[in-house]
Amino acid sequence: MTRSIRRTALAAAALALAAQAPLAAQTRPAAPRGTPITAALAAETFDTAWASIDRTLWDTAVANGPWRRAREELRPRAAQARTVAQLRVVIEEALKRLPYSHFDLIPGDVQQDIGAGEDRGGDAGMEVRLVGGRILVTHVDSGGPAAAAGVRPGWTVSAVGTRTAAQMLAAVGRIPGVGEPRKRQLFTWMAASAALRGAPGSTLRVRFLDGADRPVTRALALRAPAAMSEKFGNLPRLDVRLSTRRAALPGGGAAGVVRFNYWMPVVVAGLNAAVDSFRSLDGMVIDLRGNLGGAGILAPAFAGHFVDRADTLGVMRMRATTLNFVINPRRVDTRAQPVRPYAGPVAVLTDAMTASTSEFFAGGLRQLGRVRVFGEPTAGQALPAWAQKLPNGDVLMHAVADFTGPRGMRWEGEGVTPDVAAPPTRAALLAGRDPAMQAALEWIARERGRAGAR
Amino acid sequence: MNRIRTGRALALAALALAAQAGTARAQQLPPAQQIVDKYVQAIGGKAMLGRFNSRHTVAEMSMPAMGMTMTMDLYQARPNKMMTRMDMGAMGTATGGYDGTVAWSNSSMQGPRILTGAELNETVTRSTFDANLDMASIFPTMETVGSRTVAGQECWDVRMTSRNGVQMRSCFDKTSGLMVATVAKQQSQMGEMEVEMVYSDYKEFDGIKMPTKTTMSMMGQQMVTTIKSVSHEAIPDTTFALPADVKALQH
Numbered sequence: 001m002t003r004s005i006r007r008t009a010l011a012a013a014a015l016a017l018a019a020q021a022p023l024a025a026q027t028r029p030a031a032p033r034g035t036p037i038t039a040a041l042a043a044e045t046f047d048t049a050w051a052s053i054d055r056t057l058w059d060t061a062v063a064n065g066p067w068r069r070a071r072e073e074l075r076p077r078a079a080q081a082r083t084v085a086q087l088r089v090v091i092e093e094a095l096k097r098l099p100y101s102h103f104d105l106i107p108g109d110v111q112q113d114i115g116a117g118e119d120r121g122g123d124a125g126m127e128v129r130l131v132g133g134r135i136l137v138t139h140v141d142s143g144g145p146a147a148a149a150g151v152r153p154g155w156t157v158s159a160v161g162t163r164t165a166a167q168m169l170a171a172v173g174r175i176p177g178v179g180e181p182r183k184r185q186l187f188t189w190m191a192a193s194a195a196l197r198g199a200p201g202s203t204l205r206v207r208f209l210d211g212a213d214r215p216v217t218r219a220l221a222l223r224a225p226a227a228m229s230e231k232f233g234n235l236p237r238l239d240v241r242l243s244t245r246r247a248a249l250p251g252g253g254a255a256g257v258v259r260f261n262y263w264m265p266v267v268v269a270g271l272n273a274a275v276d277s278f279r280s281l282d283g284m285v286i287d288l289r290g291n292l293g294g295a296g297i298l299a300p301a302f303a304g305h306f307v308d309r310a311d312t313l314g315v316m317r318m319r320a321t322t323l324n325f326v327i328n329p330r331r332v333d334t335r336a337q338p339v340r341p342y343a344g345p346v347a348v349l350t351d352a353m354t355a356s357t358s359e360f361f362a363g364g365l366r367q368l369g370r371v372r373v374f375g376e377p378t379a380g381q382a383l384p385a386w387a388q389k390l391p392n393g394d395v396l397m398h399a400v401a402d403f404t405g406p407r408g409m410r411w412e413g414e415g416v417t418p419d420v421a422a423p424p425t426r427a428a429l430l431a432g433r434d435p436a437m438q439a440a441l442e443w444i445a446r447e448r449g450r451a452g453a454r
Numbered sequence: 455m456n457r458i459r460t461g462r463a464l465a466l467a468a469l470a471l472a473a474q475a476g477t478a479r480a481q482q483l484p485p486a487q488q489i490v491d492k493y494v495q496a497i498g499g500k501a502m503l504g505r506f507n508s509r510h511t512v513a514e515m516s517m518p519a520m521g522m523t524m525t526m527d528l529y530q531a532r533p534n535k536m537m538t539r540m541d542m543g544a545m546g547t548a549t550g551g552y553d554g555t556v557a558w559s560n561s562s563m564q565g566p567r568i569l570t571g572a573e574l575n576e577t578v579t580r581s582t583f584d585a586n587l588d589m590a591s592i593f594p595t596m597e598t599v600g601s602r603t604v605a606g607q608e609c610w611d612v613r614m615t616s617r618n619g620v621q622m623r624s625c626f627d628k629t630s631g632l633m634v635a636t637v638a639k640q641q642s643q644m645g646e647m648e649v650e651m652v653y654s655d656y657k658e659f660d661g662i663k664m665p666t667k668t669t670m671s672m673m674g675q676q677m678v679t680t681i682k683s684v685s686h687e688a689i690p691d692t693t694f695a696l697p698a699d700v701k702a703l704q705h
Contacts, residue, residue: 052674055674056673056674264544265544265545265546265562265563266544268546268562268563269562272565297563297564298563301563301564301565304564304565318673318674319674320648320673321645321646321647321648321672321673322645323644323645323647324643324644324645325644326643326644328564328565328567328643330565331702332566332699332703336697336701336702337702338702338703338705386675387521389518389521400673400674
């Protein structure tokens with residue numbers, strides 16, 4: 001019996017470990033300053049964070065070099081910290097010594113605030129991106145607060161409350177390394193998205209420039225978090241959104257469109273149902289723009305709907321273990337009926353906020369020749385990471401493995417470059433067009449034509 | 455020449471001494487079968503273990519550092535049927551089993567799968583109801599390889615190899631005879647993982663001693679499994695039947 005329990009526990013643990021969420025950096029409010037901490041707790045917290053990374057860092061050259069030196073230099077400073085804020089500065093300085101993404105300290109009070117949904121759970125029902133130096137509205141949820149207030153894609157955000165877009169952009173400009181365009185986009189999005197959130201039911205005054213560059217002000221009544229809001233392990237509660245629709249193809253026919261913002265278990269049933277309902281259509285579009293990642297194991301699981309032979313989406317190399325992200329072809333539908341994986345054309349849409357698990361999915365399936373990628377280059381933050389609670393209540397996000405695609409390609413730093421570059425433009429957005437979606441649907445229509453000719 | 459001879463003689467003497475020391479160590483190690491027999495006695499004895507035909511174990515699993523907890527139901531029946539159901543909270547549910555012919559797994563995240571190869575071998579091995587009663591038949595090769603200390607307990611280390619190649623090293627308390635730890639390389643579809651389990655808090659359930667706490671270390675993380683209850687009531691055969699979506703895979 002001991003052996004059976006062990007094997008079952010192992011299966012659960014493996015699933016949990018592989019599922020642990022590689023997420024790109026999360027928006028976070030400033031932590032309260034001045035909270036006192038004892039020298040012992042400060043030292044213990046630093047030691048735990050340092051040891052967790054030392055135990056799991058796959059790159060032994062970095063572990064034995066910069067990471068050892070970080071401990072020697074910074075541990076005395078950590079032990080002298082008298083406030084939580086001082087300690088966080090020291091730990092964050094240590095994390096900066098590591099040349100990889102996914103090493104981040106999430107303050108415990110932020111966890112609690114977000115988890116309770118007390119002050120930041122409401123959103124305005126619209127998405128923004130940095131386009132041509134402006135913070136543009138790129139998507140408005142039908143039926144959401146922004147749509148109700150008449151906000152249109154292509155409008156420019158000029159201020160949220162008392163904070164102007166210029167102030168946000170200036171603040172982003174002061175972040176080290178933000179000269180890299182994708183980082184600039186990511187941090188701008190983080191700053192603007194954080195500003196556009198607040199308590200559900202509260203009203204946010206947002207100033208825009210409309211399509212004719214006329215100033216307009218709209219009062220947006222922030223809506224409550226989505227029903228799929230999910231708490232996953234030590235990660236903050238996430239507002240998970242999934243939408244599906246049918247899109248008409250130029251020249252006839254239709255494609256199924258699936259859009260979601262996190263790879264979390266709560267979306268799985270919806271994704272499976274979407275594939276079932278779109279199985280007879282001419283193509284599928286998986287819109288991963290703004291999808292920051294999530295549970296890594298879900299990427300090969302979802303990929304199984306589109307691949308007809310067992311393969312691997314990539315390889316996760318840890319200090320002493322190598323795990324394959326195996327794709328199992330899905331041969332049973334949601335009604336327990338035998339099916340073949342979907343064989344039609346599949347387009348994946350990406351942008352600079354497509355990160356982590358989304359990069360595994362888009363990059364891996366593209367390397368396997370199964371999808372075509374449209375849009376903008378992805379974030380290049382593609383490492384599996386764990387979220388671990390520290391003795392002082394903060395949470396340490398730390399990458400635990402390198403990740404390479406099925407043909408050995410890495411996306412960390414580089415990101416996935418789309419097959420078809422189709423960035424949003426203000427003119428297109430104002431005209432009600434979505435260049436990446438349009439390019440994807442046109443490609444599916446051409447593939448449909450080719451299939452018909454055959 | 456003399457010097458060479460002296461050197462050779464010294465080397466031979468050193469080899470001989472080393473060989474003797476090795477023999478002496480081997481002589482001090484009890485035979486694996488004796489250790490395993492003592493273990494069977496320690497957990498209740500053959501007669502007690504042979505009394506039951508089925509078992510239902512309820513356990514809780516937690517990964518404290520990651521803030522995750524799960525519950526597990528394990529159903530077993532003689533001779534080799536097994537079914538597990540895990541409720542993994544935000545990760546959904548995961549089931550798996552062996553009906554004596556087909557080994558399978560199914561999770562809300564990954565979908566249904568029929569197991570083959572190394573995974574099938576492991577599932578067959580772990581599904582044997584009398585695994586503890588008749589270890590020698592499951593692991594024809596067993597060898598005592600040394601002794602060590604686990605959680606303050608001196609134990610004999612026994613290397614075991616099953617008929618289908620599954621390998622592990624289990625350590626048995628020198629005094630009580632109870633199994634206190636296992637190190638194994640586990641096969642899964644994702645790859646091979648080295649796992650160490652430390653067993654503790656043995657308690658009796660219907661006359662059989664079981665470790666109610668298992669601390670498992672893998673990939674730098676720990677998982678603690680705590681047994682909540684054990685029942686030996688009869689389990690309906692339908693419990694072990696293949697679920698509909700697994701059956702559909704056979705078409």
